[in-house]
Amino acid sequence: MTAVDALRAAPVREPTRHSTTTRVVIYGLLTVFAVVYLLPLVVMVMTSLKPLDEVTGGNMFYAPKDLTFEPWSKAWGTACVGLTCDGIKGYFWNSIKMVVPAVIISTLLGALNGYVLTKWRFPAHKLVFGMMLFACFIPFQSVLIPMATILGKLGEFGRSLDDSIGFSFGFGNPTVNLVLVHVVYGLGFTTLFFRNYYEAFPTELIRAAMIDGAGFFRIFRRILLPSSGPIIIVTVIYQFTNIWNDFLFGATFAAGESSPMTVALYNIVNTSTGVIEYNVNMATAIIAAGPTLLVYVVAGRYFVRGLMAGAVKG
């Protein structure tokens, strides 16, 4: 049956009351759920823009009467995290310093793994890939102690380097440690993404480039990477949100001054002294969620597209 026949065979549907009802139900449900999902954010934003007495005295669903940005500046600059009262700006930069290298390194390594596992196959490539996939299933908690041991050894190594040549090359630095942890933990996922994407990438292109005289890395950089836009975006979003939102590794391996944003947020909210400043807490929480929100808004539509592209084959 051709497409035309199919169109003819399909019952003609008039835009009757029936379809209007369906539309009302569909859009009604969508609106209800949109409100349900947006409500917490709206309450957070409103609360963060109210002075404290209005928060404690008023209804949280009321718009701020006395609009103030003071909680935001306090959260950023003067709120107390633990014993120091310098706001969360330092921790925000800690997180950035951890996330950016960790995302870049794990994405690049994942791409390289995917490239090797699909285009430069070796006898046990399936086994190696299968074992890398285990990284996706291992719960965070179970690697804490072995990871702590390894990081401790690396720290010792860093100190001995510092003693002998006066520079530790970042060994033992909490941020470097966190980058390492997240790269290792993220590799399973990034490799999975890139392998599935490159599986569908025509091998003839690699062969053509080989005949043209391009080597392993040249093919990767000039042929493969420029065609990997969608999957790079998927991987970056995935890694960025995961690493940014991570609390467990941050709380375990980076203490005090060098903790990431999530740990600082926890410390601000869970302070046990004085009044609980809900407005400051809300502002802090929004700042903490800001970068991931931004990433989704900017690149979200590529996320779905890239996931689909990888899902077709693999």
Added chain:
Amino acid sequence: MAFLEINALRKRFGPLEILKGIDLTLEKGGFLVLVGPSGCGKSTLLNTIAGLESISAGEIRIEGRTINDLHPSKRDIAMVFQSYALYPNMTVEQNMAFGMEMRGVAKPQRDKAVADVAKTLQIEHLLKRRPGQLSGGQRQRVAMGRALVRQPRVFLFDEPLSNLDAKLRVDMRVEIKRLHQQTNATIVYVTHDQIEAMTLATCIAVLKDGELQQVGTPYEVYNSPANLFVADFMGSPAMNLLDGKVTRDGGAPLIVLERVNHPPIVIPPPASADASKLVDGAKVIFGIRPEAVNDGDSVDRTAILVARFEANVEIVEPAGSDTFVVTRVAGKEMTARMRADADVRVGRPHAFAFNLDKAALFDPETTRRI
């Protein structure tokens, strides 16, 4: 010494032997077509010449130099792939210049070489576009341009026309033939299409299950097939292969083709057959191409041996330029190629004639030609 030499080439994937000792030679400026059904190893053979697959045993030489272990880029070859394999992220110009860029050719020289080839192939107006914006025929042209720009010693084509529609395929076939005549390039070409093989090649190598069946000019392969496989594979419609029997009534052997409800057809063996091998009572397969089966009047006047008989017409297929007539001989369908205006009616008996100069006999046991 031949330009391209392949000696006792073997390729194994684990216990599976894909190429079982291939010997081939090609002169400079020759056009070798590797043809065979899918899975016969023809693409693997091409890939070993390109260096994309390693070889298990044997030797490949270009101009006397062994290239077995050379990297593909060092073999001085260019390859046109079935899917064209154009780099999607580069413009046509960058695609064509990529190889030179990798070899460190200076930009002005690259631009000049690309411009020259683009002119020959008439793709100058496409140079700034990306492969995604080109039609199938244009991509094919660009892929050939990318190969030409290298000026390699040997061109390798891996089923380059199989992704095109029927009309474009014929056009590009002519184009490739013209290109070969103009540049006098040495070409190895893989196809499963026997018409492409016949029209393009100066030398055809027919492969089956990793073994060479026959190597020769298109004329030789078509007119004197070495065995049943080659006879059946080359030519469309395929050669008629009929079961027959030898009788030796005293002196010369005769071939008997039995028929149901009709007297058997008794014919002398074709001149090409070795009469001494035709023992009385032996089974043979009588092969004759449709164009050597005519109606009584239009049989080739220069033919020396002609056998005439009558048979019932089963199917008539007018093809415009010819009319194909299907009848039944020795329990098998037999196709005859007749003039377009031949007066043939279904269900009626009709006069047929075998041009025995063009016939061949095969041994059903060994499948070889007698």
